Amino acid sequence: MFDLVDVIKSKSSAEKEKEVLTTVLFHQTEECKQLIEEAYRFEDIAAPSVLENQDSLIQQYVREENIEIVIVELNKSKSVMDDMHRISHLLPNSASVIVIGSEDSISTIRNLKSLGYYYVFWPISKQELIDFVRNVNENRNKNSGLGKGRAAKKVCVWGAKGGVGASFITAALSMELSKDKNSSCLVVEHNFSGGNLDIFLAVSQFKKREVSRGALANSLDETYALSMTRKIHEMLHVLALESNDIADHEMKDYVRTISENLSGQYNFIVEDLSSSANSLSDLTYVGQQADVLVLVLEPTVSSLREAAFIQAKMEELGSTTRCITVLNHTMHERSATVTVKDVEKFLNRKLDVVCPYEPQLGKWVLEGKAIFQEKQAISSSLNTLTSLLLGEAIKPKRDSIFKRLFRGQ
The missing domain is CATH 3.40.50.2300 (Response regulator)
Structure with missing residues (x-):
């Protein structure tokens, strides 16, 4: 039926x-x-x-x-x-x-x-x-x-010396990638006893994760690694640790192990390698492990010499890491001890990005402004850096920063 x-x-x-x-x-x-x-x-x-x-x-x-x-x-x-x-x-x-x-x-x-x-x-x-x-x-x-x-692209931002703005560049780059380019980012802090990365990221009441020596012996998995990060917004997280009883070189190894466990979760891992916390072993790590090195220097003789040393060391290592050079004017252009021409001649290469001096920068940072979104010359430079990293075409400007810096020199 x-x-x-x-x-x-x-x-x-x-x-x-x-x-x-x-x-x-x-x-x-x-x-x-x-x-x-x-x-x-x-x-x-x-x-x-x-x-x-x-x-x-x-x-x-x-x-x-x-x-x-x-x-x-x-x-x-x-x-x-x-x-x-x-x-x-x-x-x-x-x-x-x-x-x-x-x-x-x-x-x-x-x-x-x-x-x-x-x-x-x-x-x-x-x-x-x-x-x-x-x-x-x-x-x-x-x-x-x-x-x-498929793993995250590893970008290491290296300051040729202390105070050249590596942390600022790290924060600005990761903010633009995550907010404007919609790319997921993990920012890795390598300063285990201070630093201003939280200020540049406009994060209030920021506290680094405390790590005890016993944690080094524990096995790491993705879930634990994620628990060690701090969410800034949906597309941006920060890995920032501190310890009272673990040496910096051990902390660096630990942080890198954690970030490797998280590599499949992000499009980019951006490491803040400010000069005060760097060593030759860090440079070897960058030469062997990083996809991109963002080398930040200021227009001073000491900074230029360090940048040249880093560049030579990368060549000595036979590194295939792509290098983007950023000249950051932390002082007024008139106070610089070397010019753009001097820098390019000494490094034997064209500078990729020049950030002009901006007297209001500190004020904007403390106000929590996203500098890359402002209609300022330094904002344009940061946009250029991000575009270079992504392989995007750079739009020509009617009055470029390079021309402005060459005037009167």
């Missing part, structure tokens, strides 16, 4: 078992969009969210939703690697990323793999695509595959 109730129950059960792969597609062509939507429908998989491949849409969407798989179409791209480098900071490390492109190149596959991204060559059939997506999802469930190996 035909039982309508059984049929309805059976249908309801089937609907509950519908396969779900939480996916978002950022597409460039209607053809790719149509194929992926049809493939998901044909296999009765929950439809992916679909948006145009625009940086602003990627930036907005992936942080607001809990995404497991991100598909990025780059069939119209002139360089798949360049485009993925440009948007990598927008993608959460927790998501598996599949890139679809028309570049039939082993080097493209290899380079994307090194970044922790999968690559699919276009054109592709619907069945091949679904099989690939399911394989990626299976890897996620097993906690294996490329997504597992």
Whole structure:
């Protein structure tokens, strides 16, 4: 006998078992969009969210939703690697990323793999695509595959000497990355007995986490590591520790172990290496472990000599760490003992960023202003630094800081 109730129950059960792969597609062509939507429908998989491949849409969407798989179409791209480098900071490390492109190149596959991204060559059939997506999802469930190996970019901000503004640059860079560029950041403090990083980050009633010697013997996991950080806002955390009975070199090793455990949680780890707390072993660490070194100096002879030493040491180490030089005018340009030309000649390279002297800077910092958002010359310099770090094109300025500093010199 035909039982309508059984049929309805059976249908309801089937609907509950519908396969779900939480996916978002950022597409460039209607053809790719149509194929992926049809493939998901044909296999009765929950439809992916679909948006145009625009940086602003990627930036907005992936942080607001809990995404497991991100598909990025780059069939119209002139360089798949360049485009993925440009948007990598927008993608959460927790998501598996599949890139679809028309570049039939082993080097493209290899380079994307090194970044922790999968690559699919276009054109592709619907069945091949679904099989690939399911394989990626299976890897996620097993906690294996490329997504597992994607780690934060490590940026070390090094002060050529004390007082050149390394902590200020660290704070400004991490604030712009997290607030304006929507990239998750962990700021790591390497000063274990003071420092002003909390002031530059506009954090009130800041207290570093106390560490006892017994903690060094404990095993570290991601949960414990997260408990040692302080949340500034959703996209920015700080790791700042102190101890009364642990030597600085032991604390540095401990902090680096913690940050390594958190590497998969952030797009960037920005380390504040102010000169007063640095050593040659720190420089070796930067040369071997950092992706980017932001070398901050001021226009004085002593600062310039130290910067040249650091640059030479990096070359001696054979380091592949990318170096961005920042000349920070902590005094009025007229009081500088060396000029921009002097610095570039002595370092035998062009300066990447020049921060002009700003007499109101201290006041703005104490007022809690986000300097990178202000319409000031120093704000423009900070924006340039962030853009250089991200590989963004630098917009030419009608009256550049370089021209201003060269006048009368």
